[in-house]
Amino acid sequence: MKRFYSWGLVALLLDLACPQSTRAQIVGKSVPAFTTAAGTLIRPGDTLRLGRGTLPNGDFQYVFVPDNVFTGSKQQNFTSQLSNLWVRVKDIRVQRSRNFGEKTVAVVKANTLNGCVDLNAAEAAGEIITAHTRTAAVSAAAPASAAPPLSTADELLKLKKLYDQKVLTKAEYDAQKARLLK
Incomplete structure (x- = not known):
């Protein structure tokens, strides 16, 4: 019973010493969405x-492990080794600055990493592949449609x-002209 009280006291002191915002x-x-x-x-x-990183070395600019005030670690961008990786969305957060x-x-x-994806910026840059960016990439990679056929007068x-x-x-x-006028 005494051990339970000591752990409860430690948790209470930790809660008072480090507010939730600094531990998050x-x-x-x-x-929700x-x-x-x-x-x-x-x-x-x-x-x-994840698509490809947009930094010059191939790392991601908008997919990162955020800085942590509690531990003092700085923001670290996901490396290019994580390209083409599927990640699961745990939560969605709106951050104001x-x-x-x-x-x-x-x-x-x-x-094993918890990271952040800046959704609008990452999708616009192609760092995450979605149905909307996939169709844009396919249409950009597809050859331009053939120009409409010219009329006979234009050909002449x-x-x-x-x-x-x-x-x-x-x-x-004369041969080409005869072929067109047939």
Whole structure:
């Protein structure tokens, strides 16, 4: 019974000496869900796929382990070795700052690390892959659609221009013109 009281006393003293805000690893107000600027709905329990880091050395700029006031550790960005990793969203927090305004971060579990993902910035930079960024990447990588076919008059003008520039001979010009007018 005496041991129970001593642990209770230690917990009470710890609570008085270090308020909850200084012990919290990741600050901010918890929210049940968040929709990014691109339209992706993210909730706790969802999984996010990390893309590639945007820093010059390949590390992530918007996926990081935040600084911890209690232990004195500084913010550490996720390394490029964590590219293409699936992470589970544990919580979503809105953080307010006088200098930077408001940002929403997802608290994620990646292997043994608890980290943060700045949702809007990471999605815009391609550091997290979502349905919206995947379709944008696919459409950007897809070749441009073929130009609409030119009309016969446009084709004839193009041929005439090539003939006038001496690119086509008279025989080639006449053959192409006959093919178009059929």
